[in-house]
Structure formats: C-alpha cells, structure tokens
Amino acid sequence: MANFAERLATAVQQKGTPTLVGIDPRFEQLPPSLQTDSSLAGQAAAFEKFSCELIDAIADLVAVVKPQAAFFEQLGPLGMAALAKVVTYARQQGLLVILDCKRGDIGSTAEAYAKAYLGADSAWGGDCLTVNPYLGDDSLTPFVDQCVATDSGIFVLVKTSNPGSGTLQDLSIDGQTIYRRMAAHVESLAAATKMPGQSYGAVGAVVGATYPEQLSELREVMPSAWLLVPGFGSQGGGPKDVAAAFDANGLGALINNSRGINFAFAKEPYKSKYGEAKWQDASAAATRDMIAALKADTPAGRLAAS
Numbered sequence: 001m002a003n004f005a006e007r008l009a010t011a012v013q014q015k016g017t018p019t020l021v022g023i024d025p026r027f028e029q030l031p032p033s034l035q036t037d038s039s040l041a042g043q044a045a046a047f048e049k050f051s052c053e054l055i056d057a058i059a060d061l062v063a064v065v066k067p068q069a070a071f072f073e074q075l076g077p078l079g080m081a082a083l084a085k086v087v088t089y090a091r092q093q094g095l096l097v098i099l100d101c102k103r104g105d106i107g108s109t110a111e112a113y114a115k116a117y118l119g120a121d122s123a124w125g126g127d128c129l130t131v132n133p134y135l136g137d138d139s140l141t142p143f144v145d146q147c148v149a150t151d152s153g154i155f156v157l158v159k160t161s162n163p164g165s166g167t168l169q170d171l172s173i174d175g176q177t178i179y180r181r182m183a184a185h186v187e188s189l190a191a192a193t194k195m196p197g198q199s200y201g202a203v204g205a206v207v208g209a210t211y212p213e214q215l216s217e218l219r220e221v222m223p224s225a226w227l228l229v230p231g232f233g234s235q236g237g238g239p240k241d242v243a244a245a246f247d248a249n250g251l252g253a254l255i256n257n258s259r260g261i262n263f264a265f266a267k268e269p270y271k272s273k274y275g276e277a278k279w280q281d282a283s284a285a286a287t288r289d290m291i292a293a294l295k296a297d298t299p300a301g302r303l304a305a306s
C-alpha cells in the first residue's frame with residue numbers, strides 16, 4: 001500500500017479538490033425526519049443513518065471525510081459503535097478517513113491510542129488521526145512510529161481555529177511563538193517521514209482558516225507537512241483566507257467544512273431550493289459550491305479532476 005501522504009495527494013488530485021467534509025452530527029440540527037427517537041439508541045441510529053447518507057451524497061465529489069468523534073462519544077458506547085460503522089462505510093465508498101479525536105498522552109499511553117486508531121488493521125481502521133501535541137515531543141513519537149509502520153498519517157494541532165487559541169499558542173518564548181515552535185517540530189517529523197521523491201510526509205498540521213496571516217507564515221515553516229484547515233464557513237473563514245495554505249500545484253492543504261455542509265438544508269440558498277425533504281441534495285450542492293469557490297479563489301484551481 002502507498003503511504004498516507006501519497007494516497008492523500010493521489011485522491012485529492014483524482015477528485016480535483018481539497019474540500020474535506022466534516023461529519024459532525026448534532027441531534028437537534030438533523031433533518032426532523034431523523035429526530036424521531038431521542039433515546040441514546042435512537043440518537044446513535046440517527047447519527048449513523050445521517051452520516052452514511054451524507055457520505056452517499058458527497059462521495060463522488062471529495063476525497064476525504066473527517067468524522068468528529070465528540071458527537072458520537074457523547075452518546076456513549078452506542079455512539080462509538082455508530083462511529084465505527086460510519087468509518088467502515090466511508091472507507092467502503094473509497095474515501096480516506098481522518099478521525100478527529102485529538103488524542104494525546106504520555107508516550108506509553110499514546111502508544112495504545114496510536115495502535116487503536118491508525119492503520120487499516122487497527123481496531124478503528126482510520127487512515128489518519130488528529131493529535132494534541134501539547135504534552136511534548138515524546139507524546140508524539142508513538143503516533144509517528146505507527147504512521148510509518150502502517151502507512152497512516154496524523155494531523156498535529158499547531159494553531160487552532162478557536163478564538164481562544166492564542167491563550168497558549170501565541171505566547172512568545174525566546175522571541176518565538178509556541179505555535180511556531182510546534183510547527184518547526186512538526187516540520188522535522190514531516191520531513192523525516194517523507195519518502196524519497198515525495199513532497200509531503202506522514203505528519204501534517206492543523207492550522208485554522210480563521211488566522212490567515214498565521215496560515216501563510218506556517219505554510220512557509222512547514223513545507224513538508226499537509227495542512228488540515230478547519231474554520232471555513234461557520235467559523236468565518238473564506239476562500240481568500242485559505243489561499244496561502246496551498247503549494248504551487250494546489251496541493252498540500254485540506255479545507256474542512258462541517259456544519260455548512262451537514263446542515264445546508266436549513267440555510268439559504270439551499271433551504272428554499274431543497275429544504276428538509278432533500279437534505280442530501282442540499283449537502284451535495286453546498287459541497288459543489290465550496291469546491292467551485294476554492295477553485296476560483298485559491299491555487300486549488302490548478303488541480304484538474306481526472
């Protein structure tokens with residue numbers, strides 16, 4: 001099997017877009033036809049149905065999905081069972097799966113997380129996992145080793161999209177921000193996991209669309225790292241904010257949109273045209289619109305769908 005960075009580049013080139021669809025089911029925001037049973041079992045069943053139908057709606061359009069574990073986890077074991085089925089279903093539809101779990105712990109425990117989530121033969125069978133690095137470099141090592149052993153990948157939180165990300169990440173130590181210091185570490189891991197002739201390694205970085213200046217700075221600091229860019233749409237980021245995340249070929253970045261695609265049926269212009277009855281079509285239309293916007297206003301326009 002090709003390594004994660006290569007599989008990702010090939011998949012993005014084939015689909016011709018860096019659009020990443022986040023799967024973030026929220027029971028109260030699902031189409032009302034799916035809100036019939038609010039017991040934990042009923043919500044878990046609704047999340048699974050919604051997620052799989054969303055995948056059906058967008059699988060021909062994008063290369064990657066990112067289920068957010070938190071929404072499934074809040075339902076306990078039944079929710080986690082639903083998440084496992086969604087991951088399997090997405091992979092069966094030919095999509096790469098980034099599990100957004102933001103794991104991180106002391107090295108010996110991180111090793112268990114890495115074995116749980118990364119690689120086709122792992123219990124969760126994820127292609128890629130989001131990781132919180134702020135326990136230090138030894139907490140990342142087991143994830144990196146597992147990526148190399150199983151041709152999987154990780155995205156490390158560097159400069160997150162939330163308003164409070166500056167509380168810690170923007171602090172300056174010896175004249176350098178913490179996020180930049182973390183980026184330099186991620187770049188060293190990305191470069192070390194890069195195969196000869198490849199542009200990117202198995203270790204990528206999360207950088208928010210809500211901080212376009214830092215995104216531009218961090219693209220320069222991490223030339224070997226794929227960037228996962230959340231914060232597009234509902235958090236305020238737009239195509240021009242994410243343009244600096246790409247390399248000259250339009251590769252190197254995935255732009256995530258969760259709520260704007262999941263619940264497109266509830267917002268104009270999709271509400272009037274599709275409404276709740278055709279929520280899947282609304283999600284597909286919102287995805288197509290995002291693809292077109294990224295094509296028009298970012299280097300992603302240089303990707304040609306094959």
Ligand SMILES: O=c1ccn([C@@H]2O[C@H](COP(=O)(O)O)[C@@H](O)[C@H]2O)c(=O)[nH]1
Pocket residue numbers: 022024068100159160161162206207208230231232233234235256257258259260
């Ligand atoms: O810095 C970060 C890291 C992760 N996220 C996650 O991405 C999605 C964003 O959802 P939207 O609905 O598109 O705003 C969500 O799962 C977050 O947990 C992030 O937003 N920022």
